[in-house]
Amino acid sequence: MISAWNELACVKRELAARDWFPGTSGNLSIKVSNKPLTCLVTVSGKDKYKETEEDFVLVDQDGKALTEQGKPSAETVIHLEVYKRTDAGCSLHVHTLDNNLISELYAEKGSITFRNVELIKAFGVLDADGELTIPIVENFADLPTLGKVVGEQISADTKAILIRNHGITVWGKNAFEAKRHLEACEFLFSYQMKLLHAKALNLKEVL
Numbered sequence: 001m002i003s004a005w006n007e008l009a010c011v012k013r014e015l016a017a018r019d020w021f022p023g024t025s026g027n028l029s030i031k032v033s034n035k036p037l038t039c040l041v042t043v044s045g046k047d048k049y050k051e052t053e054e055d056f057v058l059v060d061q062d063g064k065a066l067t068e069q070g071k072p073s074a075e076t077v078i079h080l081e082v083y084k085r086t087d088a089g090c091s092l093h094v095h096t097l098d099n100n101l102i103s104e105l106y107a108e109k110g111s112i113t114f115r116n117v118e119l120i121k122a123f124g125v126l127d128a129d130g131e132l133t134i135p136i137v138e139n140f141a142d143l144p145t146l147g148k149v150v151g152e153q154i155s156a157d158t159k160a161i162l163i164r165n166h167g168i169t170v171w172g173k174n175a176f177e178a179k180r181h182l183e184a185c186e187f188l189f190s191y192q193m194k195l196l197h198a199k200a201l202n203l204k205e206v207l
């Protein structure tokens with residue numbers, strides 16, 4: 001569990017350096033065992049820009065705390081849905097301006113699809129005509145409900161899910177891959193927001 005703790009702490013430090021934990025938002029997890037399923041998850045409500053010895057708590061497959069660092073993330077259920085439905089080893093959840101804006105702009109479509117942008121290769125989409133589609137679900141204050149609607153969108157090849165006006169949950173087989181997927185998502189969202197802005201200003205016409 002120590003190595004898992006250190007691996008997650010490294011990712012948390014790097015995401016904090018990107019300023020991706022505004023207002024104590026965000027939660028991270030890393031799988032510790034498969035049978036039974038256990039994972040380390042960020043303790044709820046903490047300032048994730050700080051590093052302490054109580055940053056993570058070990059939980060079982062039902063989200064029950066097995067160690068005493070603190071209350072597990074309120075959104076532990078989402079991470080557990082990821083581990084129960086995929087071979088993921090690490091799951092990351094952040095709230096950024098770009099992922100919130102994209103989730104609202106494309107909510108009615110139910111998803112956003114990227115093509116002809118090099119960064120989709122970060123998801124292993126290597127064909128020239130390849131696409132990356134990220135589902136968007138409605139946000140719910142009732143977290144078991146939110147966990148259910150997120151879980152229903154997870155299939156074997158899903159790597160990320162946007163929650164409308166809330167944030168994104170992204171995963172990978174390990175912390176390195178999960179972080180790569182998250183960084184790629186946030187690049188793609190920022191690219192799309194700036195492209196929409198440039199089009200709105202007819203910038204292409206003035207070039």
Ligand SMILES: CSC[C@@H](O)[C@@H](O)C(=O)COP(=O)(O)O
Pocket residue numbers: 023024025026027042043044045046072073074075093
């Ligand atoms: C404080 S606003 C963000 C929270 O409501 C929640 O969405 C979140 O991401 C962090 O919850 P947490 O219980 O600290 O893991």
Ligand SMILES: [Zn+2]
Pocket residue numbers: 025026027075093095166167
């Ligand atoms: Zn959240």
